[in-house]
Amino acid sequence: MWGRKRLSTGLIVCLALTGAPLTGIGAGIGATNAQAAETQGGTTQGGAAQTPVAVDPDFAAWLKGFKLDAVAAGISTSLVNEVFDGLTINTRVYELNDNQPEFSRAIWDYLDSAVSTRRVDNGRGNFAKNRALLSRIENEYGVDADIIVAIWGLESAYGAVMGDHDAIRALATLAWKGRRTSYGRSQLIGALKIIQNGYATRSQLRGSWAGAMGQTQFIPTTYLTHAVDADGDGRRDIWTNLNDVFASTANYLSASGYRLDTPWGIEVTLPSDFDFDLASPKTRRALAEWAASGLTGARGDFIGKHDPNLRARLIVPAGARGPAFLVFANFEAILKYNRSTAYALAVGMLSDAVAGGPATTAGSWPRADRALSLSERKSLQVALAQQGYNPGPADGVIGANTKRALKAWQRSVGVPADGYASAATLNALVNDKAPRQ
Numbered sequence: 091m092w093g094r095k096r097l098s099t100g101l102i103v104c105l106a107l108t109g110a111p112l113t114g115i116g117a118g119i120g121a122t123n124a125q126a127a128e129t130q131g132g133t134t135q136g137g138a139a140q141t142p143v144a145v146d147p148d149f150a151a152w153l154k155g156f157k158l159d160a161v162a163a164g165i166s167t168s169l170v171n172e173v174f175d176g177l178t179i180n181t182r183v184y185e186l187n188d189n190q191p192e193f194s195r196a197i198w199d200y201l202d203s204a205v206s207t208r209r210v211d212n213g214r215g216n217f218a219k220n221r222a223l224l225s226r227i228e229n230e231y232g233v234d235a236d237i238i239v240a241i242w243g244l245e246s247a248y249g250a251v252m253g254d255h256d257a258i259r260a261l262a263t264l265a266w267k268g269r270r271t272s273y274g275r276s277q278l279i280g281a282l283k284i285i286q287n288g289y290a291t292r293s294q295l296r297g298s299w300a301g302a303m304g305q306t307q308f309i310p311t312t313y314l315t316h317a318v319d320a321d322g323d324g325r326r327d328i329w330t331n332l333n334d335v336f337a338s339t340a341n342y343l344s345a346s347g348y349r350l351d352t353p354w355g356i357e358v359t360l361p362s363d364f365d366f367d368l369a370s371p372k373t374r375r376a377l378a379e380w381a382a383s384g385l386t387g388a389r390g391d392f393i394g395k396h397d398p399n400l401r402a403r404l405i406v407p408a409g410a411r412g413p414a415f416l417v418f419a420n421f422e423a424i425l426k427y428n429r430s431t432a433y434a435l436a437v438g439m440l441s442d443a444v445a446g447g448p449a450t451t452a453g454s455w456p457r458a459d460r461a462l463s464l465s466e467r468k469s470l471q472v473a474l475a476q477q478g479y480n481p482g483p484a485d486g487v488i489g490a491n492t493k494r495a496l497k498a499w500q501r502s503v504g505v506p507a508d509g510y511a512s513a514a515t516l517n518a519l520v521n522d523k524a525p526r527q
């Protein structure tokens with residue numbers, strides 16, 4: 091029997107995978123908070139770190155134009171003036187944007203922290219404490235309770251660390267300039283709508299440096315479209331009401347295509363001489379087809395435990411020398427929350443561990459490798475472009491285009507074309523020779 095809960099038997103397996111650019115609902119901030127919780131022992135992360143700056147004349151000029159745009163978008167002139175008068179930017183937001191752990195750390199380091207013993211134990215405790223409520227929401231929205239708990243744990247360490255940044259100020263900073271102006275603008279308008287509609291007051295709009303708010307870190311536009319007043323008190327309170335928190339999260343996952351009682355992923359073992367071209371977002375096959383290609387479960391047979399017709403893609407987050415995972419539609423739904431493979435993998439693994447399964451992968455990670463820095467990732471892209479492969483813009487994001495270009499180069503030098511960018515790969519690419527594995 092496949093079906094119900096990948097974990098209750100304890101046999102199940104996890105997982106998922108590969109890198110992608112920013113922005114989902116959590117917009118990539120949640121894990122930052124969660125990790126802060128790990129290092130600070132669950133105490134509140136400080137928006138206190140914000141550094142007040144004098145009003146920049148360029149910002150003032152930009153703000154003048156933005157206020158007109160906001161009014162054109164339906165926000166009242168009085169609210170716009172009230173919110174923006176005297177507002178300054180917070181330059182720390184730019185630093186945090188460039189150092190999101192789910193994109194800048196080695197995936198094994200990220201997972202060690204995201205799925206730590208402490209977070210698993212707290213997850214089990216919080217699950218037990220809220221079992222009846224979670225069960226009701228699981229049934230109503232069709233989203234597995236352990237996944238809701240895992241997102242809660244990663245986004246805010248179960249409500250302990252929601253972020254204390256002034257969302258309006260953080261979003262205005264992002265909207266003004268940098269890599270995420272379009273995100274900042276749309277979220278800033280969204281935040282203004284939340285205030286104008288009376289859903290929350292200006293002072294209640296506190297959250298992460300990217301404007302994600304509440305216990306599961308909803309960005310303003312997602313709040314507007316998917317937050318739910320589950321307890322019927324007239325407020326969609328994602329800050330203090332667990333009923334609303336869980337229901338809103340489940341509602342968003344459901345709208346993102348989540349399907350109850352199907353797995354998010356399965357860790358697999360690949361046959362020798364595996365063609366890594368099959369580890370591609372474009373290659374989605376039924377489980378039975380993957381099995382026929384020689385893939386086996388890293389913790390036992392997966393056919394027999396899961397519907398053989400379920401379609402999955404294969405991810406190898408650390409290349410040929412690390413664990414491999416088949417991931418399903420639910421993994422894609424989690425990626426809508428935060429478009430980071432490391433994040434989605436962490437949610438899946440934490441959900442399994444909270445439900446009694448393993449908290450670590452069966453396969454080992456290449457821990458001797460180190461994560462490439464932002465400038466090194468850009469150098470990798472520049473080198474690929476110089477050699478005639480097309481990695482897309484040199485933005486330091488190892489996305490689909492960069493992986494495709496890297497694979498083509500790897501094939502040209504006769505090494506496994508896994509699209510994994512290690513320091514050895516970068517060194518070899520710059521020197522145009524095959525990397526030592």
Ligand SMILES: [Ca+2]
Pocket residue numbers: 318319320321322323324325326327331334
């Ligand atoms: Ca409510």
